Amino acid sequence: MAERQYRIHPAVGIARVGNAVRSDASNDFYFIGPEIPDVFANVDPLSGALGEFKTADGRVKAQAARFRIFEYEKQADGKFHPLGEITVKDPARAIRIRWAVHLANRKASFCEFNGQAGAEDQPLFFSSYTANGPLKMRNSTGARAIKTLAERRKWLELDGKEQKIAGGDTANVAHFSIDRANKSNDGTKLKIRTLGELRSDDAGHLLVIGGVGQSDFDKAIGSETMTDFANNDGWFDDMSDGPVDAELTIDGVAHPVVGAWVLVGPPDFAPAIRTYRTMYDTLVDVLVREMAIPADDGLFAGPLAHITGMSKDWRQNQTIRDFTPSFTRDIAPILRAICRMDRVHPYQRGPVAAYHGVMTDQNFGVLGGQGSLPANRATVFKRLRDPNAFDRVPRPPVDPTRMPSIYGDYYGEANNRGGDTDPASLHAVSKLQYALLRAWNDGNFDQDWGRLPAAAPAITPEGLDRAALESLSGGAFFPGMEVSWLFTKKEVWAAPFRLARGKKIGTLPVPGEVRRDLVVEAGTFSQQMALPWQADFRDCAFGDVKDPTLPGGNRRVGWWPTNRPDEVFPDTTPNNRVPWTRFGNGQPFPANNAQGFRAMVDSWFTLGFVVEMTPAGAPKQLYEVEFNKGAPVA
Numbered sequence: 001m002a003e004r005q006y007r008i009h010p011a012v013g014i015a016r017v018g019n020a021v022r023s024d025a026s027n028d029f030y031f032i033g034p035e036i037p038d039v040f041a042n043v044d045p046l047s048g049a050l051g052e053f054k055t056a057d058g059r060v061k062a063q064a065a066r067f068r069i070f071e072y073e074k075q076a077d078g079k080f081h082p083l084g085e086i087t088v089k090d091p092a093r094a095i096r097i098r099w100a101v102h103l104a105n106r107k108a109s110f111c112e113f114n115g116q117a118g119a120e121d122q123p124l125f126f127s128s129y130t131a132n133g134p135l136k137m138r139n140s141t142g143a144r145a146i147k148t149l150a151e152r153r154k155w156l157e158l159d160g161k162e163q164k165i166a167g168g169d170t171a172n173v174a175h176f177s178i179d180r181a182n183k184s185n186d187g188t189k190l191k192i193r194t195l196g197e198l199r200s201d202d203a204g205h206l207l208v209i210g211g212v213g214q215s216d217f218d219k220a221i222g223s224e225t226m227t228d229f230a231n232n233d234g235w236f237d238d239m240s241d242g243p244v245d246a247e248l249t250i251d252g253v254a255h256p257v258v259g260a261w262v263l264v265g266p267p268d269f270a271p272a273i274r275t276y277r278t279m280y281d282t283l284v285d286v287l288v289r290e291m292a293i294p295a296d297d298g299l300f301a302g303p304l305a306h307i308t309g310m311s312k313d314w315r316q317n318q319t320i321r322d323f324t325p326s327f328t329r330d331i332a333p334i335l336r337a338i339c340r341m342d343r344v345h346p347y348q349r350g351p352v353a354a355y356h357g358v359m360t361d362q363n364f365g366v367l368g369g370q371g372s373l374p375a376n377r378a379t380v381f382k383r384l385r386d387p388n389a390f391d392r393v394p395r396p397p398v399d400p401t402r403m404p405s406i407y408g409d410y411y412g413e414a415n416n417r418g419g420d421t422d423p424a425s426l427h428a429v430s431k432l433q434y435a436l437l438r439a440w441n442d443g444n445f446d447q448d449w450g451r452l453p454a455a456a457p458a459i460t461p462e463g464l465d466r467a468a469l470e471s472l473s474g475g476a477f478f479p480g481m482e483v484s485w486l487f488t489k490k491e492v493w494a495a496p497f498r499l500a501r502g503k504k505i506g507t508l509p510v511p512g513e514v515r516r517d518l519v520v521e522a523g524t525f526s527q528q529m530a531l532p533w534q535a536d537f538r539d540c541a542f543g544d545v546k547d548p549t550l551p552g553g554n555r556r557v558g559w560w561p562t563n564r565p566d567e568v569f570p571d572t573t574p575n576n577r578v579p580w581t582r583f584g585n586g587q588p589f590p591a592n593n594a595q596g597f598r599a600m601v602d603s604w605f606t607l608g609f610v611v612e613m614t615p616a617g618a619p620k621q622l623y624e625v626e627f628n629k630g631a632p633v634a
Contacts, residue, residue, distance in 0.1 A: 005072040005080050006248055008260040010464040011497035014471055014482065015264045017213035017238065018062030019605050020055045024173045029055065030062040030209050034467040036457050041271040041471060045457035053609045058630025060605045065262050067206040067244055069097065070461045081298035082461050088168040088204035097167030098247040099206040101262065103176045103195045103240040104523030107531045109156035111508060112136050113230040113479045115412035124489065124506030125518060138531065139233045140511040144221050147512030155183055158236060160195040167204030174198040184220035191216040195240045196264060210264030211238030215532035215601050226597040229539035230479060230530040237532040240264045242522030243501055261499050263525060265482035266533050268471060268563050270344050270610040272622055275473050275562040276337040276404055277429055280466050282474030282488050283497065285430035288314050290490045303462045320435040325445045327368030328452050330436045334429060335359060335380065338404055343622040344568060344610055345542060345561035346577065347405060350550040368449035381441035387428035398423050400547040400555045407557055408476045427476045465497050473560050481560045484528040492520055538581065538589060538600035542566045565610055571625050574618035580607060584628040
């Protein structure tokens, strides 16, 4: 018999918190995250029907990450190709699956977020330099500082431990319970009681459902008043991440299974809009430019052969020269995403030609169809910001007239650079994306717009990987929306889209001791994020940068409007743009930081979701729905 492999997909799954009331006996408090590329979360892939994002009482449904096992066989070319999915309902074989997941939140014991500080170190985080002095650990200074690694693990880390569930067991639920007393020893406990749960369906798939979006503070450690977008001592939240494993037996014989990972992030409040640079785009950029394609992986000789082609081209030419991009696959998604952002982040159009002009799919014929017009391509391409400019010496000036209109990784100072005079203070497409766009601009691309038949919705291993990662933001990382820059370092990856579990990737200071190793373990990627998550979620609205080409001299710039909108068109008043962060009476959240942070902690679930729909008296477009739905929730 030919050699077989078994792998869990998606290789990285994404769950999102929701505070809908949970019951072990029901499943109406969650929906399944995206599993097919270009089919958005909570949309039925066959009918196109859109589900509701909140329950009747106005609470947000959690997004579950669903995991499956696929069987691969080594074929004549020496590569492992997928045969199909393994389920416990296989009529020809006795299949047994036992799933295991470990979720943890280590935010409060990690270092303070300081932009790109530590990102250029070898090992990562070794540097002592930040704009504000040496790298500092959260909850490590002042009279209430927590010293030593043992004490920090006891008081600052929320570990749900490894939980297991049998594939096909629909009756039981495994909980990542948290039971932590406050450090004051006054009998009170953190309000955070869970990091989520595991379930299975009758086919044996795994469902990972994250926390409820709860944040709380321990007055014996820090202050209830939040003063920073990312670092607030004494605060905790229920975001998490960790490894996903499975024990598999087929007809009584055990088989090893390649594991996966799950990230638990905040809700995606604009699920119908992908960003111009998704996490899939960013990780493909890392793979093509910095990693090796596995020689025995048949996916990269089949459905992912274009990635193999780009990798070969980049190794030989350090750019895209011999590889032929597809307009439909490689170019159109970037342009469409940039343009659709206008519905959640209003662009400013000044005298600079066609800045962020809004295109529809009807425009794509002259950009990527037969007879594509060079002048039209050039008009678009010249407006794009070049990521290669970030590395030039001397650095060119900041150019806010280029798109996208988004803040960048070096918004803050670190590594002896950054700030409002650094071109990297604004964001760009990836270097690989820019090289593909340049080839398109030069006419070296497949003019396939309108020629490729639409693929039927289908669950595939590579599609599961891509669909999950395309729903994540691939930058900017200050700190990011679901994960930060650590997730994009080649050091953390063992293979394409597979994290290097247990690998030492960095070193961190420990108050009262020396240093400890940073390894890829449960909680590694959520710990770099803002604490609590709502502070950054409130703070990362649009701001202004200097732009002398506009009246008034400033240009509006956003952060992650495709996950966390700036302004929206409500379905009830579809022609009026309003602030997204507003109370039920229409008043915006407070401008004062401390009050604004608290408003987001208390009211995040009342905010609306942006979906594609056709409200009464308005055309089909992206509108906000379910704002302030239901009765007020205490």
